[in-house]
Amino acid sequence: MPKMSQAAGLHRASLKKLHDLDAALELMYYGWRGMTLEADDYLTKQGLSRPHHRILYVVARQPDIAIGSLIETLGISKQALNRPLNLLLERKLLTSKRSSEQHRSKLLRLTATGQRIEQTASDHERKVMRDAFDRVGTRGAVAWMAVMEAIADNN
Amino acid sequence: MPKMSQAAGLHRASLKKLHDLDAALELMYYGWRGMTLEADDYLTKQGLSRPHHRILYVVARQPDIAIGSLIETLGISKQALNRPLNLLLERKLLTSKRSSEQHRSKLLRLTATGQRIEQTASDHERKVMRDAFDRVGTRGAVAWMAVMEAIADNN
């Protein structure tokens, strides 16, 4: 785990805007950072990091997910999944067991501790979102989601 | 440069939502991906990547920036800056010269080629934003910026 001087010199730089949409680009960058900053701090204290959280997040929302599905959902290789997943199993934040029908697959689930950590980390992120939404009202929140959906589905 | 199978299995996974704001968390994640996807593809073809683009982006908007300021703006160590910066100098996308008053500092500027590449990469990102904003109108765009500002300034 890197030391993560964390937000040390990370006040949004005020750069000259060459184009209309430069502000939007920068907001996306700092928005992502802003949302994940506290969660990452918390995870670091737990000896975990973003990939671990991603695993916990997915498993929390799809209990008994097989490893292959998890790999596909996360969009990384099984080798890349291997280390963080094993750490989570060793730490008993996750359990794996063979399926009764599909004995080939291993099914993953959160333990109580894993649930707690996933929830705390995600809570940090949700809090940031909630505070932001509170400032702009429901209509603003709806508009934000519409924009983000358009961007996300940009393929 | 990693091969970047790029969006291979990266259609937004549809996970069960445990909380109200889970959708927002996922939108932030996929939004960031969506905005940077095409730019990253382009950069990869140029043998560059995100850190190089970040450098070009900042220097484009702050010509004659000193290396120390650049380090501060980017929020990384000088050692981390070193490699991508040297690549950009070797490729002549950037020039550096000593300041006339502040002979200690080196000032960075984009070359014509550097400008072209910075612009093309940023154009990809701006296009994604423009398309999204077009779909939701000015009011939606303004609301999006307000939310993102609230998130970004969340310190």
Next chain:
DNA sequence: GTCTCAAGTCAACATGGTTGACATGAGGTG
């Protein structure tokens, strides 16, 4: 000449990815 300070460089390390190759373990089929 010496001090300061920006910049440059080198080594060691951590992390999060990638491919490729191969091993293991469980079911299904001949």
Next chain:
DNA sequence: CACCTCATGTCAACCATGTTGACTTGAGAC
């Protein structure tokens, strides 16, 4: 039983991006 398939697990090599720490270089200032 022997064999094939398929999910999983593991090993090695590699790359990119970052970190600290330690040291050098080069220019100005005193």
